[in-house]
Amino acid sequence: MLTQNLPDFWESLYSKGKDYWNAGKATPALLDFFENPSCPKSGSVLVPGAAYGYDAEAWAKRGHDVLAVDFCPTSVDALDKLSRTYKNIRSLDLDLFNLSPKDPKKGGETFDIIYDYGTFNAIHPGRRDEYFEMCYRMMKDEGLLIILMSPLSNDSTMKGPPHATSEGELMARLDGIFDIVERIPVTNSLPGKGKEEFWLLKKPQE
Numbered sequence: 001m002l003t004q005n006l007p008d009f010w011e012s013l014y015s016k017g018k019d020y021w022n023a024g025k026a027t028p029a030l031l032d033f034f035e036n037p038s039c040p041k042s043g044s045v046l047v048p049g050a051a052y053g054y055d056a057e058a059w060a061k062r063g064h065d066v067l068a069v070d071f072c073p074t075s076v077d078a079l080d081k082l083s084r085t086y087k088n089i090r091s092l093d094l095d096l097f098n099l100s101p102k103d104p105k106k107g108g109e110t111f112d113i114i115y116d117y118g119t120f121n122a123i124h125p126g127r128r129d130e131y132f133e134m135c136y137r138m139m140k141d142e143g144l145l146i147i148l149m150s151p152l153s154n155d156s157t158m159k160g161p162p163h164a165t166s167e168g169e170l171m172a173r174l175d176g177i178f179d180i181v182e183r184i185p186v187t188n189s190l191p192g193k194g195k196e197e198f199w200l201l202k203k204p205q206e
């Protein structure tokens with residue numbers, strides 16, 4: 001059975017035109033967030049599950065060095081193309097759960113910023129702790145994890161992906177791993193997205 005743990009699952013959605021997350025442009029809420037004082041002005045960015053790379057491209061245009069990771073061929077092709085256009089974008093064909101700061105073939109460094117829109121909510125919910133563990137090991141100690149939670153709603157009846165999350169679930173999973181430094185509501189979500197909110201997370205400081 002194909003599950004979202006496998007690249008073939010995602011590739012089949014791309015090939016059937018069921019890539020409903022593909023807005024064909026950078027996420028408007030991200031472009032707004034760039035103007036927010038809480039958005040770091042500089043720093044390297046990791047984008048796990050970067051899809052066609054529109055948001056990775058937006059970070060690169062803002063001057064950041066970007067590593068865009070995905071594991072299905074349609075995405076990897078798109079990210080490879082972007083990496084040939086922008087010298088500050090690298091693409092990596094890898095299962096994001098295998099990212100490692102110690103292995104040059106699996107990322108090979110830690111990042112100032114990890115940005116996610118749509119990937120946390122796309123992976124199997126049973127792997128969310130593992131996802132946060134990956135973010136923890138790939139982030140610098142002073143780094144910032146920026147996740148646009150979508151949808152953030154307790155009452156969703158939707159069958160995923162995307163899988164809904166909730167404030168209560170996130171509080172429980174983040175406890176002791178990341179501090180929630182800020183939550184920023186989104187006012188210009190794309191149609192049909194449900195409640196969306198940026199969560200800005202940092203490693204707990206001593």
Ligand SMILES: C[S@@+](CC[C@H](N)C(=O)[O-])C[C@H]1O[C@@H](n2cnc3c(N)ncnc32)[C@H](O)[C@@H]1O
Binds near residue numbers: 007049094
């Ligand atoms: C719902 S899409 C969202 C993508 C993107 N953030 C956006 O908003 O356009 C999820 C993407 O994550 C990728 N993905 C899912 N699980 C992954 C994994 N374990 N490793 C790498 N990429 C993964 C899929 O191939 C797909 O391109």
